[in-house]
Amino acid sequence: MTDIVIIGAKGRMGATLVRLVQESDELNLSAVMERSGCEQGLDALGCVCGTSPDEVLVKVPGAVIIDFTAPAATLRLLETASITGNPVVIGTTGMTADDLVKVEEFAKKVPVFLAPNMSVGVNVLLKILPELVRMLGPAYDMEMTEIHHNKKVDSPSGTALKLAECMAEARGLVYDEVKKHSRDGIVGARTKDEIGVMAVRGGDVVGDHTAYFFGPGERIEVTHRAHSRDTFAQGALRAAAWLADQKPGKVYCMADIF
Template identity: 45%
Template sequence: MPVKIAIAGASGRMGHMLIEAVLAAPDCVLHTALDRTGGEALGQDATAFLGRQSGVRITDDLGALAGADVLIDFTRPEGTLAHLARCRALGVNMIIGTTGFDEAGRAAIQAASDEIAIVSAYNMSVGVNLVFKLLEVAARVLNQGYDVEIVEMHHKHKVDAPSGTAIAMGEAVARAWDEELKHLATWSREGITGERQPGTIGFAALRGGDVIGDHTVVFAGPGERVEITHKASNRTIYAQGSLRAAQFLAGRRSGHFTMQDVLGLN
């Protein structure tokens, strides 16, 4: 049986990518297309942007989630948490690519995973999640005498910084050092900062143009520098990763998973 997919933010750029990916996947079917209340696309066919008809209308009625196997959500924290509550009530699994949650939001996701199965990730790209694993290996080897700096760049419309992916990269390094990122992170620098403190992880966020997502982690040591970089040139990588996650969740009733679990990297 094909996996019945619901998509949040169906009229946005990521929503369109997800819809196209679902239509192209023989083992998935589009079940529900959600958009925000007041959105111009409400009532339209979800595939109208492709010049075709799917029979699925874009709606703001969360009751339309009933019967779906999984909701894929790349919206905003407040919207995702509202969707989470309804999915929990209806027994619909979730794939969460939304970033920018505070501690309360993350706790809500964890609590919901007792009743539904959830894959949440800062980045759904298969390549990025491979990079996370490479960073753990590099951090274990380059754990003395190397300074770590993380530089990311995104389009000018991104509203949070640093990116969720950059934070996850920092967490991968910190985890390899048996530390917590919050104890190591230097989020910004300005003015007379003094010398760099050993063992810290620096972040720099660049915003401009239409950059989808570039991330580089620099291990700078005496006489050499190791850089691990991922560059996204198309949002389809997030859609394809999300569908792999949807297949992973098929038949699961509860649990909180990451893309590392989906890809068998844990």
């Protein structure tokens, strides 16, 4: 039985995680957290609840934390978890390069798992897209689109960035040097190496990502569509059960589980 702590338990992803943990025979809901002012009703879940990692984590030693919140909140959580020793599964997106360096430092003290997308299908894409890039060769222009619900706060999505980065790396390019996250006005012809990533927002779309390969006389599209948040939540819970038995020292990812 793996003890689980859910951060942001009343949010879209948090509520999904709470439900799935409660339905599981192999997981135990040890604690939940919400930001101050939003914690009403959490005590009905029958577990430790609160608004501060300092007050909650000391009550659930060894429990694995799952966090899908925001970069600043995640880093504060890691600071406390690195003291209490609670492993942390991070699904938070929108982190900067500096944020990721800090995550790596915390991972030296406590087991940390980080994935911008917990879906098994997306992580399989991360494996096969580089091979497609190499087989098609440099004659094919690479672009990416992503679609999400109208409440998403970061753009482009962490998943789109990760997919585009793996495509750039497969072609021997440095992503930050070739990325084009928007095009507006007279931008000139597309350069040979640039990779455009376009974000679309609307409705309640859980998440669509399409990688495009535009070649002479043909176009290849590889699309992943998430139909339910359960997809990501199940991946995060799988990661949590796995992380419970790991040691500090690196930032783990889905590839380590596979």
